[in-house]
Amino acid sequence: MKPFYIATVCLFSLCGLLVAQTIPLGSGVIPFLDASQTNIDVKFYDIDSSKPCPPEYTNSVGNTNLFTLPEQNLIKLIPTKYKNIATNSWPEGSCLISFSSTNGAWTAKLAYANSSAKEEITYGTNLLVAKFRYPPGEGYDVTFCNYKRGTSEFELEQIKGNLSDGLYGAINKNHCNGMMHFKDGLAVGKWFIWSLEGELILQAEFKTPYDYKKHLLPMRMSEN
Numbered sequence: 001m002k003p004f005y006i007a008t009v010c011l012f013s014l015c016g017l018l019v020a021q022t023i024p025l026g027s028g029v030i031p032f033l034d035a036s037q038t039n040i041d042v043k044f045y046d047i048d049s050s051k052p053c054p055p056e057y058t059n060s061v062g063n064t065n066l067f068t069l070p071e072q073n074l075i076k077l078i079p080t081k082y083k084n085i086a087t088n089s090w091p092e093g094s095c096l097i098s099f100s101s102t103n104g105a106w107t108a109k110l111a112y113a114n115s116s117a118k119e120e121i122t123y124g125t126n127l128l129v130a131k132f133r134y135p136p137g138e139g140y141d142v143t144f145c146n147y148k149r150g151t152s153e154f155e156l157e158q159i160k161g162n163l164s165d166g167l168y169g170a171i172n173k174n175h176c177n178g179m180m181h182f183k184d185g186l187a188v189g190k191w192f193i194w195s196l197e198g199e200l201i202l203q204a205e206f207k208t209p210y211d212y213k214k215h216l217l218p219m220r221m222s223e224n
């Protein structure tokens with residue numbers, strides 16, 4: 001299991017920092033995507049903290065302009081479900097099938113007593129990844145990049161037919177750092193990234209379905 005946001009080490013947190021630091025105001029070039037960006041309509045960049053975010057794009061999870069009710073409910077469920085993961089503590093209603101260790105990371109495979117759902121949870125130092133599925137491949141992947149018991153900072157990717165399908169977002173308590181939607185494995189619709197203070201950094205729209213994972217460049221962070 002290697003979701004694309006694991007490969008980029010919590011994508012939205014890094015991308016938000018890169019956007020804020022490296023994109024000139026008004027630029028239409030996104031530095032962490034390759035040259036395939038012609039079908040992405042960049043609507044808005046704002047790195048001026050004195051300019052407030054438009055109310056309709058406020059990054060609250062309760063903003064119904066951005067999140068459907070089922071998405072809101074899932075976002076609220078995640079911190080509670082995974083707040084006490086440990087060697088002898090698993091999500092409510094689950095039972096342990098197998099448990100193993102590789103290179104310092106622990107992996108538990110779980111079944112659920114009253115449903116057909118299966119789950120795989122891998123965790124190590126400061127990182128927890130859960131892959132929850134109903135057959136035939138519907139569910140979500142969730143990543144806690146700085147995991148500790150009770151943390152509410154995570155990235156969520158919905159899955160259908162074992163492809164990205166639905167919400168992909170980075171959540172920090174009751175706010176969103178970034179979000180987009182997928183359909184059949186391709187990014188569609190609007191895309192937003194906010195600063196930690198809630199200012200809108202990136203507002204864009206995919207004019208046609210876009211293979212975001214294919215065109216995502218490796219992340220490089222300055223040592224300064």
